[in-house]
Amino acid sequence: MSHEQPSSHGTPLLQVNHLSKHFLIGKSLLKRNRAQLNAVNDVSFTLQKGKTLGIVGESGCGKSTLGRCLLRLVEPSSGEVLIDGKDLTAMSAKTLTAMRKDIQIIFQDPYASLSPRMTIHDILREPLDTHHIGTVQEREEKIAQIMQEVGLRPQILTRYPHEFSGGQRQRIGIARALVLEPKLIIADEPVSALDVSVQAQVLNLISDLKNKRALSFVFIAHDLAVVQHICDEVAVMYLGHIVEQANSDELYRNPKHPYTQSLLSAIPVPNPHQPSQAIILTGDVPSPINPPSGCAFRTRCRFAQPICAQSLPQLTSKTETPDTHKIACHLVE
Structure with missing residues (x-):
């Protein structure tokens, strides 16, 4: 699979400058008496519109913390996260809430990321209501359209998450991320909790949606075979640092x-005779x-x-x- 070289022209959609996240651990009230866990250390990169950047590395290397810092679900200790030139780390809570529609996340666990008390319709309707998007009729039409795009029948909207398989739940999670028509999606190991037989279906869905909607992704994974076929560029993390970054074809070759x-x-x-x-x-x-x-x-x-x-x-x-x-x-x- 060929990957185009990310364009170096124009303002990048996402620009991360010297981003770090440190956690204080321990029970002392004095900071100097508490140990510091360095989860993300001085990370910088850019992402052009319509491209996908893969973040890979072993468990515990800081991938998911980095993804959450990009959304300010976890507050960075230092650094900048710019979306279309606007710094998320400097925004007030009100301004940040308005920006949420432009940057969404697909979580790793499709079982824990959907509220068991809400129907699928309510899960997809909630973001539209929060951001006051469209009329009531337009919201219902958008929900039906998104369901079809992720390969689910609109007739199941009245059901609850526990009635679906892991793959179906992750499709619902993807639909929830898409319903606001974001510019950027953070995909935090979106297939690692799924059966192998289902992983390919979900990856193909993400790839199709990316091309159809010209979406940009930060795709977090520990499986390098998965990243190779979906990402234009790959950054390898180790203990909070990016140690190598390149075009996907170049990195794997x-x-x-x-x-x-x-x-x-x-x-x-896939060859038992090859050592x-x-x-x-x-x-x-x-x-x-x-x-x-x-x-x-x-x-x-x-x-x-x-x-x-x-x-x-x-x-x-x-x-x-x-x-x-x-x-x-x-x-x-």
Whole structure:
């Protein structure tokens, strides 16, 4: 599957500048006596209209926290999140509420993300009522249209979430995100809780909706095989940092960071006669409360050198890589 190079012209739809999120943990009333968990560290990227950026990495690397910071469901500790040039982190609560219709989220768990006390009709109607969109008749027509777009019959609108399968619930979650016609959707591991047989159907639906509506996505996942077929660009996270970012085709064809190489090598090959090429990482993921000095990946990296412990590598384009292929590694030159 071919991916177009993201356009470098014009103002990006989403621009993230030096975004960080730190949590204080412990019960002391004094901040200096509490430990700090560094979930997201100095993350920056841009996303053009109509494109999809994949955020990948192991569990606990900060992907979901990053996604929630983009929406201010979790308040960032520092940094900027600009939608069409407007900084969400500087907005008042009232202004932010008005902006919510432009940026929506599809949650990971289709069982927990839908209220069991509301019918499907009420779940889809609520955002339209909140933002006072259209007349009563127009709202009903929009709900029926969205249901058809996600492959569900309008006749089921009077039912409750517990009457549906996981795949159907996630389609309802997608419909809820789409009903406000947003510019950007944050998809937080939208297929990881679904059966494998259903995952492909939901991914195809997301891909079709993206093309039909010219939607932009930030697609969070830990399955690199999924990301390859739906994303134009991919950013790899490790312990709160982006360690590599590139066009999807370029990243999968020519991974540079040792962590990315390890992740890609672990993708199963559908050939029982082909020996595994998996690069096994030694040791555990370091604690985000007490991360290693310098490069966070150095404690598990087979190429680690003394310089890796001395300074944090910056995410920049290296020698012999395209300008859009960025790597945070001292040894990739």
